[in-house]
Amino acid sequence: MNLTPLAERFVLHFGEMGSRWGVNRTVGQIYALLYISGKPLCADEIGETLAFSRSNVGIGIKELQAWRLVKLVHLPGDRRDFFEPPKDVWDIFRVLMEERRRREIEPTLSMLREALLERPDSEADQIAQDRMREMHGLIELTTGWLDEVQRLSPETVIRLMQLGAKVQKVLEFADKLKFGGRDGGEA
Amino acid sequence: MNLTPLAERFVLHFGEMGSRWGVNRTVGQIYALLYISGKPLCADEIGETLAFSRSNVGIGIKELQAWRLVKLVHLPGDRRDFFEPPKDVWDIFRVLMEERRRREIEPTLSMLREALLERPDSEADQIAQDRMREMHGLIELTTGWLDEVQRLSPETVIRLMQLGAKVQKVLEFADKLKFGGRDGGEA
DNA sequence: TTAAATTTCCAGTAAATACTGGAAATTGAA
DNA sequence: TTCAATTTCCAGTATTTACTGGAAATTTAA
Numbered sequence: 266m267n268l269t270p271l272a273e274r275f276v277l278h279f280g281e282m283g284s285r286w287g288v289n290r291t292v293g294q295i296y297a298l299l300y301i302s303g304k305p306l307c308a309d310e311i312g313e314t315l316a317f318s319r320s321n322v323g324i325g326i327k328e329l330q331a332w333r334l335v336k337l338v339h340l341p342g343d344r345r346d347f348f349e350p351p352k353d354v355w356d357i358f359r360v361l362m363e364e365r366r367r368r369e370i371e372p373t374l375s376m377l378r379e380a381l382l383e384r385p386d387s388e389a390d391q392i393a394q395d396r397m398r399e400m401h402g403l404i405e406l407t408t409g410w411l412d413e414v415q416r417l418s419p420e421t422v423i424r425l426m427q428l429g430a431k432v433q434k435v436l437e438f439a440d441k442l443k444f445g446g447r448d449g450g451e452a
Numbered sequence: 453m454n455l456t457p458l459a460e461r462f463v464l465h466f467g468e469m470g471s472r473w474g475v476n477r478t479v480g481q482i483y484a485l486l487y488i489s490g491k492p493l494c495a496d497e498i499g500e501t502l503a504f505s506r507s508n509v510g511i512g513i514k515e516l517q518a519w520r521l522v523k524l525v526h527l528p529g530d531r532r533d534f535f536e537p538p539k540d541v542w543d544i545f546r547v548l549m550e551e552r553r554r555r556e557i558e559p560t561l562s563m564l565r566e567a568l569l570e571r572p573d574s575e576a577d578q579i580a581q582d583r584m585r586e587m588h589g590l591i592e593l594t595t596g597w598l599d600e601v602q603r604l605s606p607e608t609v610i611r612l613m614q615l616g617a618k619v620q621k622v623l624e625f626a627d628k629l630k631f632g633g634r635d636g637g638e639a
Numbered sequence: 640t641t642a643a644a645t646t647t648c649c650a651g652t653a654a655a656t657a658c659t660g661g662a663a664a665t666t667g668a669a
Numbered sequence: 670t671t672c673a674a675t676t677t678c679c680a681g682t683a684t685t686t687a688c689t690g691g692a693a694a695t696t697t698a699a
Contacts (some may be wrong), residue, residue, distance in 0.1 A: 275567060372469065374463075380458060392490035393459050400487075417517075507659065
């Protein structure tokens with residue numbers, strides 16, 4: 266399979282960006298190719314198009330599967346493995362957020378929880394623990410919020426985003442109408 | 453300067469996590485150390501505490517400055533450069549979001565904008581461009597929302613987060629009261 | 640059960656990144 | 670202006686990560 270100049274630019278860009286997103290060039294390019302192809306591709310097709318060795322494609326796909334960004338599909342009458350990304354771009358977004366959270370946030374949250382259980386036995390530890398408590402509070406708040414948002418339908422989330430800063434006005438109304446914080450009471 | 457076991461765990465953890473956040477071990481550890489120290493540190497102190505060469509500390513600090521995660525300060529009667537992170541953890545959060553957006557999102561947005569201006573001259577390009585349009589729409593929506601949210605006070609953002617999924621109820625009210633989308637009209 | 644197609648694994652190699660120590664440049668007090 | 674303190678730069682080395690080709694294992698149609 267041969268790439269059009271348009272497709273090639275897209276693929277090369279994702280290869281470059283890969284490193285900023287925690288994956289290597291190969292993985293970035295493979296994902297980009299699958300994303301714009303509009304149909305499932307098999308490992309050989311990918312390797313041929315991007316000029317990667319068969320093994321390299323295999324490793325890349327395995328990584329994308331670990332990210333839940335591509336899934337394995339089978340075409341009737343063909344025993345090869347084919348791969349495709351989630352159809353809906355919102356699904357991709359959600360998965361990406363979940364995975365990044367799992368990899369980048371959760372380990373730190375665990376560490377902080379443990380560290381905050383200990384009794385500080387010096388002034389330095391006292392200060393350090395205070396700082397950790399601040400960080401912990403922020404992470405709890407934002408991940409808790411993310412949990413809640415994920416329970417909303419994509420349509421609601423879209424509406425919310427379109428509302429933008431006007432949400433402040435809505436909030437002021439909420440105050441009057443006694444919509445409180447997450448405990449349901451007033452602030 | 454010597455680390456307590458508590459502080460050491462924190463520092464080592466951030467060293468490990470660094471790679472997942474797009475910085476190396478050195479940078480992660482330096483930042484962690486500055487974060488929990490509660491006072492500005494100079495390069496020598498950092499290098500001595502973490503057992504890094506003086507140059508390595510210099511490079512690491514430069515990178516943290518590029519991220520706007522530490523700032524240079526001077527202590528009276530001392531000509532050495534001292535460094536400290538923003539005091540407020542919400543500032544750190546905001547800067548982190550801004551920088552990640554600038555590095556991870558903006559380049560892709562530019563590329564998509566350009567690619568979408570072109571006239572597709574094959575069915576494959578047509579499909580590819582459709583996919584790019586989807587991605588572009590999602591990014592525009594979310595970054596536009598982020599822009600708006602940044603205009604709110606931290607207190608408002610905190611309240612919003614604490615509201616969580618209950619925001620849906622508020623939105624339903626907003627509907628009745630004719631709070632519309634970002635254009636101010638009704639949906 | 641066999642054999643061809645396909646995937647996974649692995650050892651070796653290539654490339655990129657991180658790190659060091661020292662030399663050069665810069666800074667600021669005297 | 671001088672000189673000591675401090676920072677920045679740079680070349681070389683070490684470490685880590687990426688990639689390849691082939692061999693072994695697995696799968697499935699016949």
